[in-house]
Amino acid sequence: MSSDAPLLNAVEGFLRYLKVERQLSPLTQINYQRQLTACIVLLEEMKLPDWRQLDAARVRSLAARSRRAGLKPASLALRLSALRSFLDWLVAQGVIKANPAKGVATPRAPRHLPKNIDVDDVNRLLEIDINDPLAVRDRAMLEIMYGAGLRLSELVGIDTGHLDLASGEVWVVGKGSKERRLPIGRTAVTWMEHWLALRELFAPEDDAVFLSKQGKRISTRNVQKRFAEWGVKQGISSHIHPHKLRHSFATHMLESSGDLRAVQELLGHANLSTTQIYTHLDFQHLASVYDAAHPRAKRGKS
Template identity: 65%
Template sequence: MLPRNLEQPLERFYEYLRSERELSLHTQQNYKRQLTRIAEQLMELKVESWQQVDAGWVRQIASKGMRDGLKASSLAMRLSALRSFFDFLVHQNVLKANPAKGVAAPRKSRPLPKNLDVDEMNQLLDVNEDDPLAIRDRAMMELMYGAGLRLSELVGIDLRNISLSKGDLRVIGKGDKERIVPFSGLAREWVAKWLKLRDSIAQADEQALFVSKLGHRISTRNVQKRMAEWGQKQAVSSHINPHKLRHSFATHMLESSGDLRAVQELLGHANLSTTQIYTHLDFQHLAKVYDEAHPRAKKRNK
């Protein structure tokens, strides 16, 4: 049972959530569960009132949650409930300031996107049908995998943006940033095959490289749908989506070259840290590259 100095302010807060904020019963129960656990922890720490709690105590609560194996999302929820409660106490003139304001929950780990291995990619791209839409789809997939494009970049390509003779194309990435990316080999071959058929499908005034069967610029949703269908048709074990082709490009390029900076440029990433996440790059590899490349890190000959 909680001591009166801890329990009474909580009861007033719960009433506020119910009558003034009119939160759902489920949300109210979540607040109560999180705050009750915090109050119990404060009791264990010999804290007798909410006025005693400062940022140091809040950090201890967060640290204990982490030691207890609380997930980042659950800990974020717990601290959010505490911040809301302290805001209420500040509004009630019980506290002068909210001690939980400056304490951030640990960031949620970002799940790494999955890639296809080279054999799975070859299986997916082994499309040899004569149907114009099948040729278009293979050209799209070859180009996404061959140039590491984002879905929005793929559908945004106009005829004037691509040069088969040079083997490069201009794309507009995030933040309207333009970049030139190379493409060659099978990507170049299948884009050329598609271009021979495109005019028989595209509307006369359509400038898009890839068009739908109605002759207009293909939509992102249509590309997603078609790639998922090809994944099933080609019996690829995992679900296929456009980003998986981009990520596979990044992973395979890095595995072959080890050149993180070049992969960053090809992907159009503003920050190197983003490329590290996409490509599963681990610290040991970074350390090895650093040790071998940095002039002040190289071992001196004795």
Template identity: 65%
Template sequence: MNQPIDIPETLSTAIEQFLRYIQVERRLSPVTVENYHRQLTALAQMMVAMNICEWKSLESQHVRMLLAKSHRSGLQPTSLALRFSALRSFLDWQVAQGMLDVNPAKGIRTPKSGRHLPKNMDVDEVSQLMNIDLKDPLSVRDRTMLEVMYGAGLRLSELTNLNISDIDMNEGEVRVLGKGSKERKVPLGRKALEWLQNWFPMRELYAPEDKAVFISTQSGKRLSVRSVQKRFELWGIKQGLSSHVNPHKLRHSFATHLLESSGDLRAVQELLGHANLSTTQVYTHLDFQHLAKVYDAAHPRAKREKS
């Protein structure tokens, strides 16, 4: 097993400054900041192995060598694109700060990868997953999380960051702080509201330390992202679902089911908090047979004459 390579200050200092910048000024999520940290650290270690110990010494051919080395190490195209994106953004920032004259990663492309379409659960699978009773507060909390995630189409970080003040039970909506600190309001739905009403009185039994909606029944503290992932996975197994259950899959199921019923891509874009419609088009993918049925039923030129 290879020992990790120590990174000299001539490389690490700029990485630390950049991470503070995206965390404090750009207000990117902790998960995104950690991804940048991991990718830039890996690149810096490879640079040291290539005897490059200053960012200003990095040239275009070196960037290509870093990508080739990452590819040979088994990095998949999607992960390779993520690593290169982190490097390019970091070098752009250095240019803006006057640390570099030019970005040596400009004009270099990563290998194209096939578009990954997230999988969703069908309505029956969602109903099977949600078939959790009122036996204990832990089950009630988990059922409420599942209902809110599916009912409002939240991101995982948005779910864990929810505070009591974000929930408007009278209006039946939730205020969400999404990517880039953009705020949006999303309807919760009848079932999510019902289970929030079940959970709130039980929540007080654990002397919560903050205003988080979802807390640990052991510590009273806000639930972590990893804890939610584990609970969702556990319920998928308990409820006998054949596919792996995770928060992203529930968010995608929310979007897909809405789009299948309404066909309103713009509305789904707003509910999901996507800045670009192209993101929604991939994220709320409909199979071609469904689109063909809609087209055949609705378009004047598609309707076949009866014989």
């Protein structure tokens, strides 16, 4: 990079820090790069020569310009979050004395409750014919994803050494390279055993548990495609995707146990507030049952 691009040079240094020291996932690095590049474009339009001249007024102007360009609240919050993290790094590097984005309010995005599948539909989805080895693989993926509430990246990242089927556990690496061991349940263990007995048919190229037809680690896109196809084949009315199974795991666990902290640990959420959205989902269900069943809730029937 040339020395006449001080805004971009500093961001490149931050991205190297995220890759080498923080070891964030490639997708997270790309998201940071995308948001910070967009910030640079806007700040250059405002004639900002150097990060040391950035103040809260310019950050607010950046946010306003982003909104006028059509950025939605959730995306704007992501942009400001990336900018704050970068500016915190500049403070730590001694480039600036304080983070001017700290006092700029993040827009509140509307709360979208997770979509989940009811237990009957989950059971119907998982009743997959086992004559085809790929169908066995897919059922094993569905069982372990729903059985442990995995993220898609965690599912495809499982290696053979990450499984302890004797104790019914799987080891995964989640967001921020955080590791956790999770129970997967007897049914998932059974289907993992079925799949592992067939896995060698695909001439594995590495230790990946879930393979494509070519023997390589299965891609996230392939998993999404297969799950959607199984949803249609099994007659599920809603679109089936990996994150919906994770939501369903969380909702069903919370409905049965009521233990929010345990569900937080199982999902690998850093903050309890992230898990608390499922309490709103559960309350919505309870409220609908109340309205339908309680004599004092019925209206308009005088």
